[in-house]
Amino acid sequence: MTTSTVTARTPAKASTTATAPDPDRLRRRRRLAQWGFVAPAVVFMLLFFGYPLVRNVVMSFQHYTPKTFFTGEAPFNGTDNWSNVFQDALFGKALWHTLVFTAGSLLGQFCIGLALAVFFSRRFPLNGVLRSLILLPWLVPMVVSGIVWRRILDQDTGVLNSFLDTLGIGGHTPWLTSPEMALVSVILVNIWIGIPFNMVILYGGLQEIPKELHEAAALDGASAWRTFRSVTLPVLKPVVTVVLVLGFMSTVKILDLILALTDGGPADATQTLGTLTYQNSFVQLDFGAGAVVGNVLILISAVFAVFYLRANRTEGK
């Protein structure tokens, strides 16, 4: 960026000595042109990201009901929506479930994804075929995998329990039907869905690591584990941040998977902020309350986005 502006300025200076018009005017025109190129992107962002965001924040302070769609009137009601949502016991529950769900999913997806990525970075027969097979969960729409898994996890007629039964272990696990177990099951399904994404990105990262580094470590007599810890992981760090932050963003707002698997139940055991927003806005049609929960989600995501940008900036320097 800086180099390009330097080279761009030098001919401008040269031309000022030749024809000697107003240098300020030229610079202004150039700046205008620069803004001209940026403007479409700015307008786009303001229109499609800024406006909905501001609208959502404003809506969370309004009494926004089905009537509003006809009259266009949504009276401001101060912090009523906020205090209503925060006083609702379900909100605390949903927040906690969201944290557990996100942390559990990320941990599982990342560890298994990394293990598979390391495994596939060796050469062996059928490597490509197996790798593309593992990509399958990524191709299946979320709702479809939710519905299929609901059948697999059915306590009595599910494939998983009858399989475990033949092995003689836990043939009657109440995967989705006990409040204690449901959240764990939902996390497990989400891990299954998230593995391909983690594996692909981490696999790409591993390919970027120069072979010389590993050779040098081997010459120094480092064990495989030591090489992984002291060479592979540190070099992979920027990729890891990308995977984790993107994974976080898509996990924290999860909705479709949970709706398809448990509908938030049993007994609200799998309600997350995502399902709560949905329930408030589209079942109870209390759009103000829905907006509050949505804003909380945005806030959480924004905090992580800042971390992500900061981490990337220090990498750049």
Add this chain to the structure above:
Amino acid sequence: MSKRFTSLALTAHPPAATHRGRGRSRRAVAPFAAASVLVAGAALTGCGQQRDADVYTVMNSSTDESYHRWDAEAMARCGERLGVTIEQQSVPASQVMTKALRMASSKSLPDVVQFDASEMPTFADAGGLVDLRTLGLSTEDIPEGIVDFGSYQGTYYGAARSVNTLALFYNKDVLDRAGVEVPTTWAQLRESAEKLTQGRRYGLALSAGGAEDGVFQFMPFMWSNGGDETDLDGPRVVEALDYWKGLLKDGSLSKSTVNWTQADVNDQFMAGNAAMMINGPWQVETLNSDKSLHWGIAPIPVPETGDDSVGPLGGAVLTVPNTGDEAREKTAGKIVACLSSEQEQLTYALNSWMVPANAKAAAVWRERVPELDSLADQVAVARSRTAKLGAGWSSVSLALQSAFQSALTGQSSETALKRAQQRATSGN
């Protein structure tokens, strides 16, 4: 869905274009048609109010192929009678309300919307519907309960074509082999369900899922026992929930019941995993696809002999949204009148296995489908979910879902319902 809609729009346009474009050269028609398709596309995205004078739109949730076809045929017949073209736009049932609201804010509402009767009050409450009586619709021959079903605060907004309620479906072969009579009381149901539970087969299947399906299924137990939706922690409701808990404790119900929708329950019944089930007539078409399955239908058992079996009244109502265009609303009223006329009701009810709303049509229907006779009896005494609470139903429903799920997974019915009542009142 949008694909189907546009293809309908395309078939609907040529006659309309030639009709008005008489004398116009053919070359002019092609760009006109192309332009109107573009406009239709723009209207679909919700940014314009472009209405064709002779084309009326009906939005419903008939996304199943068979229902979509039956509706399309009915609309074609009515369109011909009224001299207009009627287009059908089907969206998933859960999206009818939000889609209609969005269309209201962009002033592009369809001419007729078919709402689920439990959702209609919310839209009526927002001022979105036109009184059907002012559009000249009569409620003659419609039983009072069904007029109430389509009314909100005394105004008749929704004309029902057919209504439904829940019933007890049973597998004749299984009951015969076990020598079990069809149960009529709670005690009998509990006893026979226990007897019929064998191996992988449960005696009874019902849906206690965390959505409206589950609430719908709890209603016959709650209401037949004298419980009331305004008093969720009342002893009658607690007793009904305890009855469900008892069935689960006996092992007559699968634990997965809390995770099942009504469609799942039907699958379990058809697969032979349940000897009896609580379900509605909309499953009949699927049930009949298996010729080896011999099923029967009976009223849902009541607490004591002589009690009324009070089920929830289900079904959709045709409404005319308030678009401000009186001439169009008038024609929309005629469309609703035609679609809900005696003859059309009968055709629809015979197709869909639901009970016609019109008393005369219902009488004919009983003769034609004697096997569903008990359903017609139940519909006559069934209760509307929103009669008492109107637009407040959704928060009670959500609280109740959470309560019976908590109770079925371990909590005491009393504690669960107490919390539900608190939640329902604070949510309003």
